[in-house]
Amino acid sequence: MASGSSAGRDSYDEEAAAGAVPxxxxxxxxxxxxxxxxxxxxxxRYQVGSSKVDTSERYFDExxxxxxxxxxxxxxxxxxxxxxxxxxxxxxxxxxxxxxYFVQGVLGLARLAxxxxxxxxxxxxxxxxxxxxxFSSLPWLIKPLYGFISDSIPLFGYRRRSYLILSGFxxxxxxxxxxxxxxxxxxxxxxxxxxxxxxxxxxxxxxxMVVERARGESQSTSGSLQSLCWGSSAFGGIVSAYFxxxxxxxxGVRFVFGVTAFLxxxxxxxxxxxxxxxxxxxxRAMSHSGSGxxxxxxxxxxxxxxxxxxxxxxxxxxxxxLWQATxxxxxxxxxxxxNKLGFxxxxxxxxxxVTSIASLLGVGLYNYFLKAVPLRKIFLATTIIGSALGxxxxxxxxxxxxxxxISDEWFSIGDSLIITVLSQxxxxxxxxxxxxxxxxxxxxxxxxxLMSISNAGSVSGGLVGAGLTQFFGVTKDxxxxxxxxxxICNLSALLPLPLLGLLPEESGKV
Numbered sequence: 001m002a003s004g005s006s007a008g009r010d011s012y013d014e015e016a017a018a019g020a021v022p023x024x025x026x027x028x029x030x031x032x033x034x035x036x037x038x039x040x041x042x043x044x045r046y047q048v049g050s051s052k053v054d055t056s057e058r059y060f061d062e063x064x065x066x067x068x069x070x071x072x073x074x075x076x077x078x079x080x081x082x083x084x085x086x087x088x089x090x091x092x093x094x095x096x097x098x099x100x101y102f103v104q105g106v107l108g109l110a111r112l113a114x115x116x117x118x119x120x121x122x123x124x125x126x127x128x129x130x131x132x133x134x135f136s137s138l139p140w141l142i143k144p145l146y147g148f149i150s151d152s153i154p155l156f157g158y159r160r161r162s163y164l165i166l167s168g169f170x171x172x173x174x175x176x177x178x179x180x181x182x183x184x185x186x187x188x189x190x191x192x193x194x195x196x197x198x199x200x201x202x203x204x205x206x207x208x209m210v211v212e213r214a215r216g217e218s219q220s221t222s223g224s225l226q227s228l229c230w231g232s233s234a235f236g237g238i239v240s241a242y243f244x245x246x247x248x249x250x251x252g253v254r255f256v257f258g259v260t261a262f263l264x265x266x267x268x269x270x271x272x273x274x275x276x277x278x279x280x281x282x283x284r285a286m287s288h289s290g291s292g293x294x295x296x297x298x299x300x301x302x303x304x305x306x307x308x309x310x311x312x313x314x315x316x317x318x319x320x321x322l323w324q325a326t327x328x329x330x331x332x333x334x335x336x337x338x339n340k341l342g343f344x345x346x347x348x349x350x351x352x353x354v355t356s357i358a359s360l361l362g363v364g365l366y367n368y369f370l371k372a373v374p375l376r377k378i379f380l381a382t383t384i385i386g387s388a389l390g391x392x393x394x395x396x397x398x399x400x401x402x403x404x405x406i407s408d409e410w411f412s413i414g415d416s417l418i419i420t421v422l423s424q425x426x427x428x429x430x431x432x433x434x435x436x437x438x439x440x441x442x443x444x445x446x447x448x449x450l451m452s453i454s455n456a457g458s459v460s461g462g463l464v465g466a467g468l469t470q471f472f473g474v475t476k477d478x479x480x481x482x483x484x485x486x487x488i489c490n491l492s493a494l495l496p497l498p499l500l501g502l503l504p505e506e507s508g509k510v
Contacts, residue, residue: 096273097206098232100164103266104199105236108352110175112244112345113256114192115334117178121253122185125475130331130466132189137462139197140455143448146204148300157278160205164271167205171198171264179257202267204448209274210435227367230428234363237356245349307446315502317453320430322499323379324457326492327465329485332474333393339476341396341408354413355420362424375429375503382426383493389419390490397483430454433504465489 090098118124118132146163155162174194182188210229247256307313337343343351370378392415395401401411434450468488472481 091275092273093209093275094228096164096270097209098228099270099273100202100206100267101229101232102236103263104203105233105238105356106240106263107171107195107199107260108237108356109240109244109247109263110178110256110260112348112352113248113253113260114178116248116338116345117253118185118188119335119338119476122188123476124185126331126335127466127470127474128185129334130462130469132185132192133331134459134463134466135189136192136196137455137459139193139200141452141459143200143204143452143455144304144446146201147208147448150205150208151300158276160208160274160276161271163205164202164274165268167198167202168264168266168268168271170201171195171267172261174198175257175261175264179254179261198264207447207451227363227428230424230431231360231363234356234360234424237359238353241353241356242349244352245345245347248345248349304446304449308449312504313446313450316433316504317450319496319499319502320450320454321457322496323383324454325460325464326495327468327489328461329393329465329469329482329489330462331466332469332479332482332485335474335476336397336479336482337408337412340479343409343412347409351413351416355416358417358420359424362421363428365421365425366428370425370429371432374505375433376500376505378426378429379503380497380500382422383497386419386422386426387490387493389415389422390493391487393486394483397479397486 115129118129124132150159150163153159155166171194174191177191177194178188182191206229244256247259308317338348392411396408396411396415401408434447434454468485472485474480474482474485
């Protein structure tokens, strides 16, 4: 179902309760995030982050030259030794990036489990659930810090591999705690926060690799790389979607949390594929030395401030924040469809499967039809259409859909499919724009800063939605004013449109 706000948001709060990318991809409690998030589902992935480090194309080229001849392999272009997907070479680096995004998507296995755990086991109201969702998304708001850490403090000689390995272990720990000792809203919020931190940090590291390759490329090539990333995430969502509901029905939420604990370890495993030059002992000593660290810190801060204050970066970022910050009614809708309409975890898993496929379709829609369309036109069209389609939730809340002979279940599936396609297609240009805004040498920190600001907007929208939910008296048992809440949230999505002039006239110009 349509989220209650804008095309950039996912359908129901069931996904928001799961964690933080986010895709708009919404912020998700499962930690996925920017996206991101994202992400997109109840926590839209939103969410979608980035970070770049020391591995330069020079090292990549030198490594490539050492490879044996493989003439039998189809080459994407002269001199290339890798298969291509959507115009992107499947090099070890790109495979690692795609796998990490896949893990972000497959973590959706626990999304429904988190939502039902907060609602049924901890007996929280919609507003409380939305607040926990916002709190759990905090790691996505300080992504520049992760980029700075990975750029400035190498671990065991590596700035990428080491942090990917640690991120995977941290994610496994967070879901292990959810499966065993968590028994209150405070401990649940803390564990989900750790999961978000795990995904956000790994997202920063791999996004840095994406930004490095996007810099200097055409808009089409940059868009293809982003499509591979988010397509991998959507594929991960498809893999886990159906089972996310049936496993909750059959084995319970604790079992699902336990299974999910093994998934982040895939991030640790693919770290070995990252082609990164190992720093010498002298370089490491310089990085860890007081003077070297302080000087590097000052340099990063100066470069970041110089970049952010430029109008061609600041103004588009301001628009993205406002676009994301409009209120959402996701949490209230999740309680309505489960408590009022009686949707089961297994059925919501099927809906999640549909939205995961729809997210992949949204990536394809952008990749093949919208890459060359100016940003202003994309945002204008998707926001207006998304706001109008979001109003269809009123039909479900009032039961008018049944008067037209459409069951609640089929209406939810159809509505979710359309909105998710639109949501994903509208969020892709945000990622492309952010990547192309980053100057050489500041990819990690600046891209992370831009996506953190975007995520901050999404979190703000969620908290404003929680406040409106409380104000209108929508609880886990009372939905009298839910239709009014949905209308207000969807109309508010149109508020940023007068500021479209803050965006570049052409999507390729930054």
